Amino acid sequence: MEAVITVDGPRMTMVQTTDQTSVTLNVRDDGQETTNDLGNLVLKSKMSWEGAVLVGESIYTGPGGAITFHDRTSFSPMASS
Numbered sequence: 001m002e003a004v005i006t007v008d009g010p011r012m013t014m015v016q017t018t019d020q021t022s023v024t025l026n027v028r029d030d031g032q033e034t035t036n037d038l039g040n041l042v043l044k045s046k047m048s049w050e051g052a053v054l055v056g057e058s059i060y061t062g063p064g065g066a067i068t069f070h071d072r073t074s075f076s077p078m079a080s081s
Contacts, residue, residue: 029054047071 006013010030016023027034031048040062047056054073059066 027056 002017004015004017006015010028010032012027012029014025014027016025023038025036025043025045027036027045027047029047029049031046033044033046036043036045038060042061043058044061045056045058047054049055052074054071054075056071056073058069058071060069
């Protein structure tokens with residue numbers, strides 16, 4: 001799987017690509033809620049910075065109900081070859 005993240009101010013676009021499919025998620029890092037329609041699932045997310053760590057809550061809702069994830073993510077630059 002490959003993931004590419006593009007940042008434009010508080011907006012982030014994450015594209016995850018596998019051999020079979022590609023999924024695009026749009027989120028914000030300023031605490032505003034975003035909604036992504038993923039076919040049979042809806043993803044609602046709120047993310048904000050705590051120092052250098054991006055913290056978030058993501059709620060996936062589908063036919064079977066909802067599940068909530070709490071994330072803490074830190075980033076580092078890609079190594080160049």
